[in-house]
Amino acid sequence: MSAMIDIAGLCKWYGPTQVLNDCTTAVASGEVVVVCGPSGSGKSTLIKCVNGLEPFQKGHIAVDGISVGDPKTNLPKLRARIGMVFQHFELFPHLSVMRNLTLPQIKVLRRNAEEAQQKGMRLLERVGLSGHAGKFPGELSGGQQQRVAIARALAMDPIAMLFDEPTSALDPEMIQEVLDVMVGLAKEGMTMIVVTHEMGFARKVAHRVVFMDKGEIVEDAPTTEFFGRPRSERAQLFLSKILQH
């Protein structure tokens, strides 16, 4: 079975600085992969290359068989099939919650307004926010905004979801509500790449853990193996630091 997301020999430079060095990994359909590592390790950059938000100079990325780096690829169309959730939520503040959910469906997927609204309401219920459809992002808490952001990405019926540190900007008491939604998604069989520091989440639902440092993939192992017996010294050091608290 070919992987849903295939990354091979990925290299990226910002000017003279190399930020990604020969990264190779694959994510099968239904798999949940957690990417972790110290800051500056390139994990956010890696995930942004997968849907073409960041260009890369060397290597291949394919999503469901479609090459991301190929200039002939219709990127907006591909991106519509991949959902992305950002660290700072990035809801559109001048639009209501419902309009945040329906605008992409109407403009990109060409659904009609009624269909889009129904889908939007169903997803709001699923993330536990059905009463907030008419509110504006500025009126919601961080945890609520992030759940709406997840709903917005799901409204596009994506084949895979990318999460870029989804809980890093949240106050501690709101992290759990977002993680619960993500756990639910994983259990339903969504293909997910999650950049995060939340090791509890990784242990619960991740199939594999990828550890990155200084732009390289240092370790890529099944979850139990990673936490039980990490092979590399750097991974051990990192784990010891973040598992303290």
Add this chain to the structure above:
Amino acid sequence: MFSNFDYDVIVRSLPYLFYTGMTFTLLLTALATIIGILIGTLLALMRLSGVPFLTVPAAAYVNLMRSVPFVLMIFWFYFLVPYIGQWVTFSAQPIKVGAFASCLVTFTLFEAAFFCEIMRAGIQSIPRGQVAAGQALGMTYSTVTGYIVLPQAFRNMVPVLLTQTIVLFQDTSLVYVISVTDFLGAASKVAERDGRLVEMYTFAACVYFVVSFAASRAVQLVHRRIAIIR
């Protein structure tokens, strides 16, 4: 002096001042603002496009308009517009353009440079994450710009845009240099005809003051009501 102040000349000329003069001023202000903002937004997008073919002419145009006195530009367009008309319509002679049309072209094109800088600041103040989020959802450049960036940029800049409109309103008085009858021109004509410079110019100053002051207070109210909460 004030013992001699002739209020009557003001009262008598009110219809002329307002029906002829003020309507010209207000119409010019309104039209030049609307069209100027449209052209200015286009220029701002050109400047931010990253395509040299677009950024260089846009930047050159804006910098030119901002380096030169408005009065000089009024003279330029006063003489240039008939020739442009001739060139555009392939006629044999420069086209005679009416005073209002000439002024409208001048004010729109001049103020567009200032509206461009305002909109550019507004667009640049939108966090990059907004564009990334739009792109991640599969939106094209035009959808992201039209539905995400410009609505927010415009709302953020409304107070500044309105203040620039008030400046435009005051700048219309400069059409005096080509003897066009706006509000000041009308006051001036009455002043010279009746020899009542003091009364007419004082009255004109008061009217401009009241309108501008009221408008700027209104802008502050608007600002409070439409700010986007992030």
Add this chain to the structure above:
Amino acid sequence: MNYHWNWGIFWELSPDGVHTYFQTLMLGAGWTLLTAGCAFIIALTFGSLIGVLRTAPFSWAVRFGTAYVEVFRNIPLLVQMFLWYFVAPEVVPRSIGIWLKQLPDASFYTAVVALGLYMSARIAEQVRAGILSLPRGQRLASLALGLTLPQTYVFVLLPMTYRILLPPLTSELLNTIKNSAVALTIGLMELTARARAMQEFSFQVFEAFTAATIIYIVINLVVTLAMRLVERHVAVPGYLGFRPPAAGH
């Protein structure tokens, strides 16, 4: 196109019989810079004063400053010039009025005063914003050391404010130079007026206005570059814009 081009017009004699057209334009540019320079000095002086008043802890000062700014900002510059030129001589006591009307270069002095006060309102706003942007502790620390309020402004607040304000003040200087053109309506023969005169007598419209445009652009560039040098010279270490001196000797 029915227009007859003649770029040689600049070297022909102007109607005054003494200067070429080029020389008249240069004279005009000189008057522009002189008017703008004098007006800007007035604008800085009054503007700083009003800006300071608007941040002072006395409500009468704040109200006076606000009224001043509102008056000079809500009346068009052209109307203000007319008020100073036509109305002021009539409003003052007769003897002063007569003296004013007989003043040689009356349009110059009127333009300087009108332009200076108009720009002073804008500068007052900048100064006020600059002072308010300073950390509040600065004023408190200064007073705690025993300095009086005026001393606080002179030695602590204003020096930093002016450095912060150099970019907007440069803008205002350029605006002053451009706004000086409005004085042609009261007879000041600055650059735009000379270009207009040249156009009226020689009918070489586009040559005249092109020359004026180029001269304004050059003035603009020179002033911008000069102000950038000033900025670099007075920049404070640790703040934006400061460049450490090159190492080595």
